[in-house]
Amino acid sequence: MKFGIVTFPGSNCDYDAYHAVTEILGEEATYLWHKDHDLRGADVIILPGGFSYGDYLRAGAIARFSPIMQEVAAHAKAGGPVLCICNGFQIACEAGLLPGALLRNSHLQFVSAEVRIRVENADTMFTNLYERGEVLRIPVAHGDGRFVAKPDVLDQLEGEGRVIFKYADASGNLSADANPNGSERNIAGIISEGGNVLGLMPHPERACSPLLGSSDGVRLLESILARVAA
Amino acid sequence: MAKFRIAVHITPRKGLLDPQGNAVRDALRTLGFKSVKDVHVGRYIIIETDAYDAIAAEETVTDMCRKLLANPVTEDFDIESAVHA
Numbered sequence: 001m002k003f004g005i006v007t008f009p010g011s012n013c014d015y016d017a018y019h020a021v022t023e024i025l026g027e028e029a030t031y032l033w034h035k036d037h038d039l040r041g042a043d044v045i046i047l048p049g050g051f052s053y054g055d056y057l058r059a060g061a062i063a064r065f066s067p068i069m070q071e072v073a074a075h076a077k078a079g080g081p082v083l084c085i086c087n088g089f090q091i092a093c094e095a096g097l098l099p100g101a102l103l104r105n106s107h108l109q110f111v112s113a114e115v116r117i118r119v120e121n122a123d124t125m126f127t128n129l130y131e132r133g134e135v136l137r138i139p140v141a142h143g144d145g146r147f148v149a150k151p152d153v154l155d156q157l158e159g160e161g162r163v164i165f166k167y168a169d170a171s172g173n174l175s176a177d178a179n180p181n182g183s184e185r186n187i188a189g190i191i192s193e194g195g196n197v198l199g200l201m202p203h204p205e206r207a208c209s210p211l212l213g214s215s216d217g218v219r220l221l222e223s224i225l226a227r228v229a230a
Numbered sequence: 231m232a233k234f235r236i237a238v239h240i241t242p243r244k245g246l247l248d249p250q251g252n253a254v255r256d257a258l259r260t261l262g263f264k265s266v267k268d269v270h271v272g273r274y275i276i277i278e279t280d281a282y283d284a285i286a287a288e289e290t291v292t293d294m295c296r297k298l299l300a301n302p303v304t305e306d307f308d309i310e311s312a313v314h315a
Contacts, residue, residue, distance in 0.1 A: 057273075058301055065298075094301070101303040106249050148246060148304060182247065 001225060003029040004042025006072065006088075008063045013049035013085065013203065020205040021046075025221050034066035044081045044224055045072050047088025049141070049203060059102060059144045060090030069095060081125060081224055082197045086142055089189075089199035098192055098199045099157070100149030106182025110143040114213060115180050117188045117202055118168035121161045124191055125227035126198045129219040135172045136165075136216040138202035145181040145201040147190075157190055165189035165200055231280045234287035235315035239308045240300045241272035275299060284312035 003021045007014045014031060021029040030040050034052075039045065053062035063069065069091075076082045076097050084092040092098045105111060114137055122132040130136070149157070157163050165188040169178045174186045181201070189200030204217030242248045248270050255269035277294070281287035291309050300307040 057299070061298065061301070093303075099303075101301055103246075103304060104249055106247060108249050108253055146247075150303075182249075 001027050001044065002040075002042045003027060003044045003046060004032045004039050005029055005046045005048055006032045006034065006068055007048075008034045008050065008052035008066060008091075010052045010054055011048050011050035011087070013087075013205065016203070017046045017048045017085070017205045020208045020217070020221060024208045024218060025225065027225065032068055034063070034068050036068045037071065039068075039071050039075060044083065045075055046205075047072070047082065047084040047091055048205075049086030049088060052087055052091065055144070058090075058094065060087060060092075060094040063087075063091045064095035073097065076192070076194075076197050079194055079196050083126065083220075083224070084197065084199040085203055085205065086140075086145075086201055089201055090144065092197060092199045097197050098190055099153050100147055100190070102144050102201070103146045103148055104144050105142070105146055105180070110141075111145070111180045112139075112141040113180060114139045115188075115202060116168055116170055116178065117165040117200075118172050118174070120163050120166055121191075123161070124164060124195055124198070124223075126191070126220055126223050127164060128227055129223045133172060135168055135170060136207075137214040138204055138207045138217055139214075140180055140202045142181070142201055145183065147181075147183040147187045147201070149184065154184055154187075157187075158185070160193075162191045162193070163187055163189075164191050164198060165202070231282060233278060233315040234281050234284060234312040235276060235278050236287060236291045236312045237310040238275040238277065238291060238295060238299060239272060239310075240275065240295075240305050241270055241308070243304050243306050246304060272305070278315045281312070287312040 207217035
């Protein structure tokens with residue numbers, strides 16, 4: 001299976017994603033430059049973390065106009081998997097691939113830490129190797145990670161099982177203390193209506209080896225493999 | 231065609247948590263401005279554009295706000311009257 005990792009000016013987690021896909025997962029990966037007009041046969045697209053276009057105007061606001069994003073949107077519309085991590089999540093929201101928006105952390109500080117997230121839905125192409133309710137250790141690193149949406153949109157996301165991860169404590173309890181950025185309802189990750197676009201602020205690609213402190217992110221990538229290959 | 235200048239104000243949507251505004255409000259109170267009630271921090275954008283007339287220029291900039299300058303989920307915008315640049 002081939003992964004396409006988009007590099008925007010200011011992306012800085014594209015190498016992490018490449019490493020996770022090629023070295024940990026053992027699959028093929030290719031970088032896609034933001035000016036490219038084709039996905040080079042990639043089956044899965046990763047929008048990586050970073051600060052595309054310097055976060056000018058709003059995080060992700062400019063990146064969505066990159067030529068490659070037209071192709072990514074078409075891929076998503078056709079049901080192709082798109083994994084949107086951190087800045088990728090911000091870009092996906094700006095591009096309308098996912099609902100809601102990501103605003104400045106409520107405490108105004110950049111947060112770089114290992115957090116715990118609870119798996120809310122294990123029946124997706126990104127989470128089928130996890131158990132529902134399982135608590136994962138995954139790092140976050142962002143200044144604009146506070147997920148917001150209108151209450152009716154939040155209700156809809158929860159009602160349709162589209163909230164995939166929530167910030168929780170080690171026992172899986174949701175609390176304000178476990179929420180690193182003030183996200184509404186502790187939401188850390190959501191999925192598109194079609195179930196093929198996942199956006200999350202935590203970095204699963206940085207939790208792929210015991211050397212890095214956690215391997216809890218590996219099964220997210222393996223889940224895609226299991227589902228798409230099936 | 232003539233050249234117009236239009237100023238755009240983008241503000242956080244009312245009712246949404248505005249931590250930046252709150253931080254500035256608290257700093258003002260610390261400075262002694264005890265009467266300050268509320269502060270919101272937004273963006274001020276100046277656009278120069280060619281248009282047939284002021285109304286057309288304002289319509290174009292409103293479209294720009296809807297499509298890029300403001301986030302429809304979290305922000306409100308206001309445009310000032312177009313002036314000849």
